[in-house]
Amino acid sequence: MALRASTSRFDPSGAVFALFAAALFVLVVVPIGWLAVFAFSARAGGPTLANFRLLFTDRTFIDPLVTTFVLAVSSSLICCLVAAPMGWLVSRSDMPLRRAVRFLVMASFVTPPFLGAIAWELLAAPNSGLLNQLHRASTGRDDALFDVYTLTGLIFVVSCYTFPYVFVLVANALDRIPSDLEDASAMLGGGAWRTARRVTIPLALPALAAGALVAFLQAMTLFGAPGILALPAGFHTMTTKIWSLFQYPPKPELAAAASLPLLVVTVVLLRAQSAVLGRRGYAVVGGRGGQPRSVGLGPLRWPALGLCLAILSLPVFLPYAALLNAAFSRIPSELLTFGGFTLDHVRFVFLELSATRLALKNTLVLALLAATLGSLLALVISWLSARAAVRGHRLLTFLATAPLAIPAIAMGVGLFLAYTRGPVVLYGTLWILLLAYVTIQLPAAYQQLHAAFQALSPEMEEASRILGASRLRTLRDVTAPLLGPSLIATWCFVFVAVVRELSAAAILFTSETKVLSVLIFDLNESGDLAAIAVLGLTMLVLTSTVIGIANLVPGLGGAEPGLRRM
Amino acid sequence: MQPDKPGRRQILKGLTAGAIVLAAPLRTARAAPAAGKVTPDLIEAAKKEGKAVWYTAVDLPVAERIAKSFEAKYPGIDMRVERSGGERIFQRVGQEYASNIHAVDVLHSSDAAHFIVWKRDGIFAPYVPEDVALHYPMEQRDPDGLFASWRVWLSVIGYNTKLVKAADAPKSFADLLDPKWMGKIVKGHPGYSGTIMTATFQISRDLGWEYFEKLSRQKVMQVQSSADPPKKLALGERAVMADGNEYNLFQLKEKGEPVEIVYPTEGTPLIIGPSGVPKDAPHPNAARLLQSYLFSAEAQQLMVDFGGLRSFHAQVKDKPGRKPLREIKLMKDDPAAVEKNADEIKAHYSKYFKV
Numbered sequence: 001m002a003l004r005a006s007t008s009r010f011d012p013s014g015a016v017f018a019l020f021a022a023a024l025f026v027l028v029v030v031p032i033g034w035l036a037v038f039a040f041s042a043r044a045g046g047p048t049l050a051n052f053r054l055l056f057t058d059r060t061f062i063d064p065l066v067t068t069f070v071l072a073v074s075s076s077l078i079c080c081l082v083a084a085p086m087g088w089l090v091s092r093s094d095m096p097l098r099r100a101v102r103f104l105v106m107a108s109f110v111t112p113p114f115l116g117a118i119a120w121e122l123l124a125a126p127n128s129g130l131l132n133q134l135h136r137a138s139t140g141r142d143d144a145l146f147d148v149y150t151l152t153g154l155i156f157v158v159s160c161y162t163f164p165y166v167f168v169l170v171a172n173a174l175d176r177i178p179s180d181l182e183d184a185s186a187m188l189g190g191g192a193w194r195t196a197r198r199v200t201i202p203l204a205l206p207a208l209a210a211g212a213l214v215a216f217l218q219a220m221t222l223f224g225a226p227g228i229l230a231l232p233a234g235f236h237t238m239t240t241k242i243w244s245l246f247q248y249p250p251k252p253e254l255a256a257a258a259s260l261p262l263l264v265v266t267v268v269l270l271r272a273q274s275a276v277l278g279r280r281g282y283a284v285v286g287g288r289g290g291q292p293r294s295v296g297l298g299p300l301r302w303p304a305l306g307l308c309l310a311i312l313s314l315p316v317f318l319p320y321a322a323l324l325n326a327a328f329s330r331i332p333s334e335l336l337t338f339g340g341f342t343l344d345h346v347r348f349v350f351l352e353l354s355a356t357r358l359a360l361k362n363t364l365v366l367a368l369l370a371a372t373l374g375s376l377l378a379l380v381i382s383w384l385s386a387r388a389a390v391r392g393h394r395l396l397t398f399l400a401t402a403p404l405a406i407p408a409i410a411m412g413v414g415l416f417l418a419y420t421r422g423p424v425v426l427y428g429t430l431w432i433l434l435l436a437y438v439t440i441q442l443p444a445a446y447q448q449l450h451a452a453f454q455a456l457s458p459e460m461e462e463a464s465r466i467l468g469a470s471r472l473r474t475l476r477d478v479t480a481p482l483l484g485p486s487l488i489a490t491w492c493f494v495f496v497a498v499v500r501e502l503s504a505a506a507i508l509f510t511s512e513t514k515v516l517s518v519l520i521f522d523l524n525e526s527g528d529l530a531a532i533a534v535l536g537l538t539m540l541v542l543t544s545t546v547i548g549i550a551n552l553v554p555g556l557g558g559a560e561p562g563l564r565r566m
Numbered sequence: 567m568q569p570d571k572p573g574r575r576q577i578l579k580g581l582t583a584g585a586i587v588l589a590a591p592l593r594t595a596r597a598a599p600a601a602g603k604v605t606p607d608l609i610e611a612a613k614k615e616g617k618a619v620w621y622t623a624v625d626l627p628v629a630e631r632i633a634k635s636f637e638a639k640y641p642g643i644d645m646r647v648e649r650s651g652g653e654r655i656f657q658r659v660g661q662e663y664a665s666n667i668h669a670v671d672v673l674h675s676s677d678a679a680h681f682i683v684w685k686r687d688g689i690f691a692p693y694v695p696e697d698v699a700l701h702y703p704m705e706q707r708d709p710d711g712l713f714a715s716w717r718v719w720l721s722v723i724g725y726n727t728k729l730v731k732a733a734d735a736p737k738s739f740a741d742l743l744d745p746k747w748m749g750k751i752v753k754g755h756p757g758y759s760g761t762i763m764t765a766t767f768q769i770s771r772d773l774g775w776e777y778f779e780k781l782s783r784q785k786v787m788q789v790q791s792s793a794d795p796p797k798k799l800a801l802g803e804r805a806v807m808a809d810g811n812e813y814n815l816f817q818l819k820e821k822g823e824p825v826e827i828v829y830p831t832e833g834t835p836l837i838i839g840p841s842g843v844p845k846d847a848p849h850p851n852a853a854r855l856l857q858s859y860l861f862s863a864e865a866q867q868l869m870v871d872f873g874g875l876r877s878f879h880a881q882v883k884d885k886p887g888r889k890p891l892r893e894i895k896l897m898k899d900d901p902a903a904v905e906k907n908a909d910e911i912k913a914h915y916s917k918y919f920k921v
Binding site for chain 1: 648656665800920
């Protein structure tokens with residue numbers, strides 16, 4: 001039905017396929033190809049395995065590998081322990097303020113991990129950290145309660161900003177589990193808790209496993225938080241090590257070789273996931289049953305909320321309080337007093353710091369462009385694949401999801417290798433950053449829109465086709481409007497992700513193409529914490545404003561799915 | 567100035583005479599070009615370009631302050647400050663020039679060794695600002711007129727006066743190895759900061775690498791820029807800094823923050839940061855105007871008064887209350903040796919400090 005190859009009118013599906021296949025090829029295959037070539041090349045040229053030999057024998061590489069593994073496993077476990085109960089409380093209990101809790105999790109998702117790490121320096125540096133000062137003042141002791149400059153500190157901060165991924169997966173899965181199975185359990189005499197234990201939780205387990213995997217991969221490939229905390233703590237993770245390989249004299253072939261293990265681990269884990277879970281988990285989920293039932297917590301309702309808020313104070317309340325304090329007090333390690341209030345830092349950032357305006361402009365332009373391009377690309381590809389509209393759509397799907405397996409920092413290295421020399425030199429332009437952002441975000445955008453397409457019956461599109469519209473016109477006039485809310489959610493998702501991206505940008509920027517995240521990262525080098533706080537808060541205001549406006553777009557806003565629902 | 571006591575300039579001359587001369591190729595140096603005057607034509611041409619991009623390693627507030635004073639003096643020219651540590655500037659310029667990206671108009675690094683490499687690579691255009699020709703000692707000028715010493719400062723020991731009593735404060739590098747400073751020291755990193763690179767070379771040359779090996783066992787807090795240790799002292803995050811900028815401590819101290827400077831008895835590392843105009847500067851006239859301004863008595867005095875730096879400009883006066891250079895025992899700077907040993911210094915360093 002979907003493939004009617006011979007109509008009398010010209011239908012440019014073949015050209016569309018060629019175009020998008022070529023675009024995806026450029027986005028995905030070129031940088032990864034260069035990464036592979038460099039990883040197996042000697043500095044002087046010629047193939048070699050020496051880079052890998054060094055990688056797996058030299059202590060300065062083995063230590064970061066081990067550290068990264070410990071970091072990823074621990075963060076993943078912590079994220080699951082925290083996010084699963086929270087997701088259940090928000091989706092399946094009668095806890096008060098459930099929407100507010102979802103919103104606050106969203107706020108921690110919008111916070112870039114590097115900014116969170118800096119905020120936690122302000123809170124938990126062993127001597128000047130506000131929490132440690134409080135501890136000493138209240139107990140009269142002179143030790144430190146928390147030390148953020150440790151591997152434990154890093155694991156904690158990474159978990160703070162990774163758990164939203166697990167939370168969203170679990171909460172959304174629980175939202176979608178139809179009530180009929182639970183009703184059946186109840187009718188057969190199962191109590192609320194028994195039903196939860198025997199029916200709901202097992203049904204949500206695949207989502208939790210997927211969450212654990214995502215958290216593991218995020219923690220493994222994250223650059224921002226380790227980039228802030230690892231150096232003072234005196235160790236490297238793989239990502240900070242890769243970044244340091246660009247120090248003079250740059251060793252791109254080693255950086256490429258060091259990126260490949262991250263890529264291989266990601267691919268293996270994603271393959272393993274689909275092999276183990278396959279469709280099993282989600283085959284049950286997805287039906288449109290009645291309202292999910294909620295479990296009455298009784299007297300535990302408010303303590304449950306208290307627990308959620310206490311957890312959320314770690315990624316949201318405390319860090320933003322610390323940033324606000326640093327932005328307006330004379331010295332960041334001093335609690336803001338009436339006399340100590342100053343606007344000097346705000347003035348410095350907006351009137352003296354000459355990079356501010358450029359970084360704001362670059363960030364805004366790139367985020368708007370990447371969100372728009374990424375959403376459109378994902379829209380067309382998911383349409384082609386959902387409606388099987390062109391031959392070879394599986395290849396498109398594969399290419400669109402492949403970047404999922406590419407850590408952002410590896411993507412950065414790959415693009416750097418591909419576009420710093422001829423024939424096409426994009427290094428030094430915003431284009432290379434745009435390429436990086438679109439590629440990195442494409443899988444998430446694709447998956448969101450693909451899910452939306454699956455929930456959309458093809459009848460209306462068929463009506464449009466019968467009435468004589470071409471496929472592309474149908475996509476534009478019928479399908480896209482129906483998908484409006486999902487499209488907006490996807491757009492916002494990409495926008496937020498681009499604003500907070502640092503891993504690829506830290507490798508690809510030049511002085512003319514500096515973005516906000518890189519500017520903040522650079523300010524951290526010389527310890528200008530107050531300026532960082534002002535810029536970080538600006539970043540939050542910028543993101544919230546744009547998301548707010550996007551959700552007001554007439555006819556599309558007021559929607560439920562995706563970001564809005566988080 | 568007492569006749570039997572050498573003056574500041576003579577001291578510096580003795581200490582640094584070899585440095586820039588060594589930087590010159592061995593063939594007989596060409597005569598430096600005629601002094602570049604700030605003419606109305608130059609100003610007009612610079613305004614037409616409308617922009618100047620300055621890669622600099624000087625701490626950000628100082629850099630932005632100088633940029634603002636330049637913009638005030640020459641309205642219509644937008645300054646863009648690109649600040650990072652000297653070693654990262656070196657990396658950045660290398661990366662950008664390798665891809666034919668020529669974004670920088672005036673280039674300054676806190677590691678004088680970089681200028682040896684850049685000169686060898688032929689990236690500079692000859693340009694000698696009039697102030698340099700008239701008021702700077704010969705040995706602070708590149709013989710071919712490609713760059714000159716823009717600023718001079720020290721990498722010192724420092725402490726937080728709330729956390730450490732003056733009597734207990736370290737007096738020397740050797741004192742820092744005392745177990746009582748375990749976990750209380752902060753220091754910069756030679757992979758990011760040109761100041762720390764230069765200082766690490768001088769200290770390892772004079773005291774041996776054993777010093778760093780022992781220091782690394784003191785659970786040192788490692789930060790990047792040499793501008794950061796003074797800020798960590800002011801925050802109260804660490805009690806003592808093992809290296810870092812004297813000029814940041816001057817600024818903080820004069821603002822009333824509880825920090826104090828120590829000039830170690832073994833000698834204090836002397837850092838000299840040159841500045842030059844690349845021949846591929848995208849705004850060549852604005853670049854020359856900026857270079858002239860940076861070396862002017864006005865800008866140099868601002869750097870001393872506001873920034874806490876020291877100057878080679880003959881007409882610039884020290885700020886009262888700061889210890890004059892001639893009273894400080896200095897280590898000898900040697901950019902040529904830093905250039906030769908840079909990789910080895912970084913390798914040694916990360917072996918001991920693990921980062």
